[in-house]
Amino acid sequence: MARARSRPRRGRARGDGAPEAAMILWRDPLSLLALGLVPALVAFFLWARRRRxxxxxAFVAAALLPAVAPDLDPRRRxxxxxxxxxxxxxxxxxLGGPMWGxxxxxxxxxxxxxxxxxxxxRSMLATDVTPNRLARAKLAVQDLVAELHGDRVALVAFAGSAFLQCPLTLDYGAFAQSLEAVEVGIIPKGGTALT
Known part of the structure; x- marks a missing residue:
């Protein structure tokens, strides 16, 4: 097991308290200028409707229009x-990129x-401890991780070569899933080399 010195990390924080649900921040407030197109679009629609x-x-009386052109339903338009x-x-x-939470x-x-x-x-299948070395190692790791609070943890599986099974994380649930997936033979190259 390797340890690194403590260092500051960037993360989420709620600040003084829980954020207000009504408070919305905009990633790009200038993009909200596109909302100015909405009244222009409505005005254009009303103008086009009157013109039509x-x-x-000029060609057909309003009472005859449904009979002459049934596909010109004004509700559809x-x-x-x-x-x-x-x-x-x-x-x-x-486009404004609303953000909250x-x-x-x-x-x-x-x-x-x-x-x-x-x-x-394969040596981890030895039964000199019950049930075998790998199962006992997993239990020891689970016990160790259960004692951690705010520490990042990573998992490396190795045999003939090493493989990063789980990168450094504060998500102990994801780490537990990665640990559960560790089995003998997960590394195709046999042997014992931690490089």
């Missing part, structure tokens, strides 16, 4: 323009970086 109605009124307006509105909001800040934590190496050669 005038053009149709309104729905199409409404959907387009909502799409532009959503695009403008998405937490903020990034520099957090100084005291802790160590712990790298655990486990031999996965």
């Amino acid at each position: 109605e005038r053009a149709l009124a 309104v729905l199409r323009w409404a959907l387009l307006t909502v799409a532009v509105l959503c695009l403008g909001l998405a 937490f903020r990034w800040q520099e957090v100084h934590r005291q802790g160590i970086d712990l790298v655990i190496a486990i031999d996965t050669s």
Whole structure:
């Protein structure tokens, strides 16, 4: 097992307290200027609608229009323009990059970086300890990790060569899954070499 000196890490913090649900920060507030297109789009739609109605009124009486051109349903046009307006509105909001929930800040934590190496050669199947050496090593690692608080931990499996099974992490659940996956033969090259 190798240890590294403690050092400050960057992480999430809630600051003075939980962030307010109503507080939204924008990654790129200038992109919100695209929302100015929404009123322009609505104005254009109203202008185009009046122009179209005038053009149709010049050729066909309003009462005869449904019989002459049934596919010119005004509700369809309104729905199409409404959907387009909502799409532009959503695009403008998405371009602004709304963010909420937490903020990034520099957090100084005291802790160590712990790298655990486990031999996965055939010798770990020996039953001189119950049930075998590998199972006992996994139990010892689980006990060690259960005692950690705020320390990063990594896992290296080795036999004829070494493999980083789990990089340094504070996520002990992910580490436990990586540890569970360690088996004899996980490293195709046989032997015992921690290099």
